[in-house]
Amino acid sequence: MRKEQRYRYEMFVRVRDFGASRTTLFPPASKAGQAFATVTSAVAAIDDHQKNHVVGQTEARRVKATTRAAVFDTMKTIALAARRVTRPERGESPFRVPRRRSVAREIATARAFIEEAEKRQDEFVSFGLPPTFIADLRTAVDDLQQAVAVRLSSKTVRRQALAGIDTELTRGFDAIRDLDVLVAIATRDDPTTFAAWTAARRIEGQGSTAGAAKPAPGAAVDAAAPDVDATGGAAAATAEAAPASADADALAKAS
Numbered sequence: 001m002r003k004e005q006r007y008r009y010e011m012f013v014r015v016r017d018f019g020a021s022r023t024t025l026f027p028p029a030s031k032a033g034q035a036f037a038t039v040t041s042a043v044a045a046i047d048d049h050q051k052n053h054v055v056g057q058t059e060a061r062r063v064k065a066t067t068r069a070a071v072f073d074t075m076k077t078i079a080l081a082a083r084r085v086t087r088p089e090r091g092e093s094p095f096r097v098p099r100r101r102s103v104a105r106e107i108a109t110a111r112a113f114i115e116e117a118e119k120r121q122d123e124f125v126s127f128g129l130p131p132t133f134i135a136d137l138r139t140a141v142d143d144l145q146q147a148v149a150v151r152l153s154s155k156t157v158r159r160q161a162l163a164g165i166d167t168e169l170t171r172g173f174d175a176i177r178d179l180d181v182l183v184a185i186a187t188r189d190d191p192t193t194f195a196a197w198t199a200a201r202r203i204e205g206q207g208s209t210a211g212a213a214k215p216a217p218g219a220a221v222d223a224a225a226p227d228v229d230a231t232g233g234a235a236a237a238t239a240e241a242a243p244a245s246a247d248a249d250a251l252a253k254a255s
Contacts, residue, residue, distance in 0.1 A: 001050055005165050007204045009046055012172050014200035015179070016040045025186060025193070032182040035175040042172030049164040052157050067147045068103060071110050071140045078113055078137070081127040085120055103148055110141045176201070 001009065019026055019036030026032040075097055082095035094116040098105045117124055117134050125131055180201070187194040 001165060002162070003205070005162075005169065008169050008173070009043070009165075011201065011203050012039055012043050012046070012169075012176075015176055016043050018197060018200040019179075022193070026182075032179060032186065035178045035182065038175035039172050039179075042168040042175075045168045046165050049161040049168070052161045067140070067144045068106065071137070071144050072097075072101075072106060074133070074137050074140060075106070075110055075113055077129070078117060078124070078133070081124055081129060084127060085123045103144070107141060107145055107148070110137060110144075114138055114141070 016036065016039050019033070019039070023033070026036060028034070028037065079095045079097050082093055086093045086095065095113060096109075098109050114134055114137055117137075121134060124133065130136070183197045184194065187197065
């Protein structure tokens with residue numbers, strides 16, 4: 001899951017829990033209750049997609065850690081023995097380990113090793129390789145081929161998981177935008193609950209809550225009141241200062 005996806009997912013979880021703890025205020029059959037149900041469904045779907053993404057990553061790492069190493073080590077052992085096995089032969093040795101490593105190149109080289117080693121199996125065994133070394137290498141190469149297929153499949157699974165997460169985030173966000181309005185109206189006389197909603201709705205990593213509703217009407221009026229008082233206080237202070245200034249002017253003229 002990408003970072004921005006994780007931040008939004010965590011917000012979804014908080015919104016889900018906010019609704020689950022307030023079913024009296026937002027009954028399941030109400031529009032708000034249905035919106036909370038959509039968010040809950042989106043969280044569950046995202047959890048499934050994330051599980052598939054993790055499984056895909058694990059399968060991809062498993063290929064690199066075990067199967068590929070086994071094939072390459074066996075090729076190096078065969079190539080070492082081949083220095084003496086092919087010594088009497090003319091021309092270049094067919095048992096050359098590729099310098100540039102890639103899975104496709106290693107599979108192709110290993111299959112060539114198998115084909116050439118079958119012609120010289122007794123000589124290789126005489127240099128200490130087990131009688132089953134060709135069959136063992138063939139099995140390892142087949143396993144590697146299968147592992148590559150699994151890795152490619154895991155990449156597809158991971159891409160699908162990320163796309164699925166994006167889809168669920170879009171679906172859940174649409175419901176949350178409805179909740180921005182529904183919760184603001186339902187809590188217009190309950191600033192404590194509205195504050196809890198604002199905290200749940202916040203997306204971490206952002207300076208402010210993106211797309212969230214403005215504070216409840218009652219809270220907005222209360223917030224505006226200090227400005228009105230401040231303006232009135234300033235006007236009163238000006239009015240009181242005016243007589244004092246006039247008295248000072250009169251005294252100056254008399255003197």
